Amino acid sequence: MVDIPEHLLLKTAEARAKALGISVEQALAEMRGEVKPTKIEKEPDIIEVSPVEVEVKKEAPVPATEVKKEAPVPATEVKEEAPVPATEAKEAPVTITKEAPAPAPEKSNGQIPAEVDFAPETKVTQRLLTVVKAKPIQKPTSEPVDKVNTWPHLMLPEFISLMAMTAFLIFLSAILQAPLLEEANPNITPNPAKAPWYFLGLQEALSYWDPQIAGIMIPGVIGVFGFMAIPYIDRNKDNKPSKRKYAIMLYTFFLAGAGTLSIIGILFRGPGWNWTYPWIDGVWFDDLLDWVHFE
Amino acid sequence: MKNEKIKFRDRIKDISSGLGDSLKESTLWGSIFRPGSPFRKGYSDSPRNRSYVVMNNVLYHLHPVKVKRHGVRLSYTLCLGGLSFFTFIVLTITGIWLMFYFRPTEMAYVDIQTLQTSIAFGSLVRNMHRWAAHIMVLVVFLHMSRVFYHGAYKAPREFNWVIGVILLLLTLLLSFTGYLLPWDQLAIWAVTVGGNMASYAPVIGAQVKFALFAGLEATEATLLRFYVLHVLFLPFIIVIFMAIHFWRVRKDGGISGPL
Numbered sequence: 001m002v003d004i005p006e007h008l009l010l011k012t013a014e015a016r017a018k019a020l021g022i023s024v025e026q027a028l029a030e031m032r033g034e035v036k037p038t039k040i041e042k043e044p045d046i047i048e049v050s051p052v053e054v055e056v057k058k059e060a061p062v063p064a065t066e067v068k069k070e071a072p073v074p075a076t077e078v079k080e081e082a083p084v085p086a087t088e089a090k091e092a093p094v095t096i097t098k099e100a101p102a103p104a105p106e107k108s109n110g111q112i113p114a115e116v117d118f119a120p121e122t123k124v125t126q127r128l129l130t131v132v133k134a135k136p137i138q139k140p141t142s143e144p145v146d147k148v149n150t151w152p153h154l155m156l157p158e159f160i161s162l163m164a165m166t167a168f169l170i171f172l173s174a175i176l177q178a179p180l181l182e183e184a185n186p187n188i189t190p191n192p193a194k195a196p197w198y199f200l201g202l203q204e205a206l207s208y209w210d211p212q213i214a215g216i217m218i219p220g221v222i223g224v225f226g227f228m229a230i231p232y233i234d235r236n237k238d239n240k241p242s243k244r245k246y247a248i249m250l251y252t253f254f255l256a257g258a259g260t261l262s263i264i265g266i267l268f269r270g271p272g273w274n275w276t277y278p279w280i281d282g283v284w285f286d287d288l289l290d291w292v293h294f295e
Numbered sequence: 296m297k298n299e300k301i302k303f304r305d306r307i308k309d310i311s312s313g314l315g316d317s318l319k320e321s322t323l324w325g326s327i328f329r330p331g332s333p334f335r336k337g338y339s340d341s342p343r344n345r346s347y348v349v350m351n352n353v354l355y356h357l358h359p360v361k362v363k364r365h366g367v368r369l370s371y372t373l374c375l376g377g378l379s380f381f382t383f384i385v386l387t388i389t390g391i392w393l394m395f396y397f398r399p400t401e402m403a404y405v406d407i408q409t410l411q412t413s414i415a416f417g418s419l420v421r422n423m424h425r426w427a428a429h430i431m432v433l434v435v436f437l438h439m440s441r442v443f444y445h446g447a448y449k450a451p452r453e454f455n456w457v458i459g460v461i462l463l464l465l466t467l468l469l470s471f472t473g474y475l476l477p478w479d480q481l482a483i484w485a486v487t488v489g490g491n492m493a494s495y496a497p498v499i500g501a502q503v504k505f506a507l508f509a510g511l512e513a514t515e516a517t518l519l520r521f522y523v524l525h526v527l528f529l530p531f532i533i534v535i536f537m538a539i540h541f542w543r544v545r546k547d548g549g550i551s552g553p554l
Contacts, residue, residue: 147361151348161374173422183404184483193484211495231453239446
């Protein structure tokens with residue numbers, strides 16, 4: 001539930017105190033649930049006396065003024081109506097509303113007695129239940145975007161590219177044989193022994209620097225945790241390339257570095273990890289043997 | 296004679312279209328395809344039916360009914376994310392097929408030789424599996440670069456980028472574990488070199504390598520371990536992360552941009 005602001009609470013307490021004739025402090029305490037609330041005697045309402053109720057009153061063999069005290073009336077509302085002379089009630093069912101107070105009893109000389117409250121609207125009876133913060137029903141969260149149906153505008157290009165990939169793969173597999181050398185022999189180490197191509201940039205880096213640097217700092221810190229942390233480091237909210245030149249430059253440097261190292265590792269390293277030219281000494285990477293034929 | 300031929304053709308046409316109609320009205324057909332599915336009663340092009348094609352399709356898990364116009368352009372994504380997923384599916388299908396003919400024991404090398412020489416399409420399927428694996432590593436990496444250049448990792452997509460990096464790592468691990476399986480000189484030495492690089496990692500490097508290799512060097516125990524990782528463990532993990540990845544793409548507001 002929403003916390004009710006203090007000034008509203010005080011205002012309500014004052015109104016309640018005025019209505020019930022209690023002190024403001026007590027009203028506040030009641031509203032906070034610390035004290036048992038004062039009973040409200042009468043609820044303002046439209047009072048309608050049905051003919052049946054009037055009849056009950058009619059049968060009471062006492063003067064009209066005494067009905068107020070003794071008559072066993074079914075509803076409290078009737079009590080208010082009691083000062084009305086029985087004869088009047090006999091003629092027509094009387095409907096008493098807030099706007100139309102009943103005729104005054106004779107004993108008060110036409111004046112409305114203070115203890116009989118015929119004008120409930122003089123009491124402030126509303127209570128504060130909760131405060132609803134003002135909010136629009138519909139709030140625009142983003143600009144309207146130009147959208148198209150997924151079918152066919154997205155699914156068709158997807159389907160075509162997927163078919164193209166399948167065709168390319170089958171074509172590639174038909175013309176290029178996957179390498180299969182002699183059976184594995186732990187006793188014969190090929191020279192050079194190369195990792196899978198996606199690790200060759202790393203292997204090349206390891207040939208320059210101490211393993212503690214090239215084997216930990218580069219792949220571990222930069223490669224994994226660095227990459228994961230990118231969105232938390234780059235707090236620039238703009239995604240326009242012109243507004244994020246620094247980020248693009250860094251990533252492009254990384255790509256260029258990794259690409260260069262990988263290509264060197266794949267193509268330009270021969271026995272003993274010495275520099276070779278693939279067009280002179282041949283390719284020293286078995287995965288590529290069937291791809292390129294340099295004589 | 297000619298007349299009779301035409302009559303016969305018409306009769307066949309009537310019978311087949313009648314069969315098609317009664318099939319489409321059958322309870323079985325109606326239970327397979329949801330109301331509004333284009334397969335249920337045929338497709339006619341209307342905005343309503345365009346929505347139904349997606350909504351009454353299992354693809355609704357992947358695609359919303361509408362997407363941003365700029366994201367549909369092929370030059371925006373180059374379809375790299377979709378192709379990463381597709382190469383994974385190709386690898387799963389060809390990989391399951393290869394499993395019928397492969398034992399991760401001392402027979403591994405013989406099995407690959409037999410596969411290449413004596414089994415119908417064996418060589419083709421093995422080639423497809425290998426080249427698709429290389430292509431997947433490449434495509435996943437290109438996808439990451441595309442996402443970076445579009446700044447698509449920015450809020451609210453930060454965590455999906457993290458999942459993406461995990462997916463790249465898992466792709467590399469899948470490729471690496473598969474590298475050993477042919478059990479030839481290329482496989483064992485490439486994996487040995489890769490494992491040695493892993494052992495340079497601080498504190499846990501040597502232990503990781505020992506756990507991965509089931510010993511100090513690549514043996515037949517390593518082959519079994521890599522096989523289980525390759526065909527069961529890593530695919531299981533990667534599928535979970537892929538599901539989260541795809542779900543987050545939609546929850547984070549679909550494709551990023553426009554630039």
